[in-house]
Amino acid sequence: MPPTAAPEIKICGLSTPETLAAALAAGADLVGFVSFPRSPRHVGLDAMATLADAARGRAGIVALTVDADDAALDALVAAVRPDILQLHGHETPERCAAVRARFGVSVMKALGIGTAADVSAVASFAGAADRLLLDAKPPKDASRPGGLGATFDWSLLEDLDPALSFMLSGGLDPDNVGAAIRRVRPAGVDVSSGVETAPGVKSAALIAAFVAAARRAFAGEPAGVA
Numbered sequence: 001m002p003p004t005a006a007p008e009i010k011i012c013g014l015s016t017p018e019t020l021a022a023a024l025a026a027g028a029d030l031v032g033f034v035s036f037p038r039s040p041r042h043v044g045l046d047a048m049a050t051l052a053d054a055a056r057g058r059a060g061i062v063a064l065t066v067d068a069d070d071a072a073l074d075a076l077v078a079a080v081r082p083d084i085l086q087l088h089g090h091e092t093p094e095r096c097a098a099v100r101a102r103f104g105v106s107v108m109k110a111l112g113i114g115t116a117a118d119v120s121a122v123a124s125f126a127g128a129a130d131r132l133l134l135d136a137k138p139p140k141d142a143s144r145p146g147g148l149g150a151t152f153d154w155s156l157l158e159d160l161d162p163a164l165s166f167m168l169s170g171g172l173d174p175d176n177v178g179a180a181i182r183r184v185r186p187a188g189v190d191v192s193s194g195v196e197t198a199p200g201v202k203s204a205a206l207i208a209a210f211v212a213a214a215r216r217a218f219a220g221e222p223a224g225v226a
């Protein structure tokens with residue numbers, strides 16, 4: 001599932017049929033399911049397959065893994081049949097390209113941004129992944145590499161090659177996503193914590209508010225127009 005020219009809105013970390021239904025009803029373009037046992041959003045393969053089947057044809061199905069080996073990805077791809085594999089660990093450009101070639105699915109590579117050096121590294125992934133997701137760099141002692149609800153300094157992205165297309169994530173929520181889109185001009189946005197009432201507990205109301213706010217900003221509506 002290659003990206004289109006239209007902006008993409010992704011709701012990540014969905015784990016129940018009810019909140020998946022809310023994301024689909026709100027018009028999310030991509031829905032993400034987390035395979036990382038230490039995460040409060042982790043779903044096992046059987047549950048992920050059931051959720052994916054409910055979303056198939058209505059939104060792009062994104063399966064998120066962290067430094068998964070081929071055996072783990074074999075099992076996940078066979079069970080879930082995702083449209084996109086989100087690689088959220090330390091995968092290199094070579095590993096991203098190898099995953100794409102082996103499984104024949106689109107790859108979304110998440111990259112943590114905390115310094116100018118992190119921004120410099122982004123370009124090396126451009127040919128190896130179909131989508132680049134720029135996220136807040138997790139602290140060294142973080143329990144997981146993403147889904148932490150932390151923003152990063154968006155001004156760092158001013159040094160990015162303007163020809164590079166990327167999605168923005170990291171601490172977005174219904175209140176700040178419009179400003180983020182107007183300032184950073186990403187090709188898409190991704191949220192998890194910002195549409196939750198507690199870690200792993202998604203809110204249908206917050207999902208709807210997030211998608212609506214992002215759509216308004218992508219449509220070029222000025223801030224303050226509801």
Ligand SMILES: O=C(O)c1ccccc1NCC(=O)[C@H](O)[C@H](O)COP(=O)(O)O
Nearest residue numbers: 012039146147148149170171191192193
């Ligand atoms: O959500 C998790 O628990 C998670 C665990 C391991 C790797 C990545 C994880 N989440 C990634 C995301 O949900 C998003 O792609 C991104 O990090 C934005 O998250 P948030 O700042 O919570 O909106």
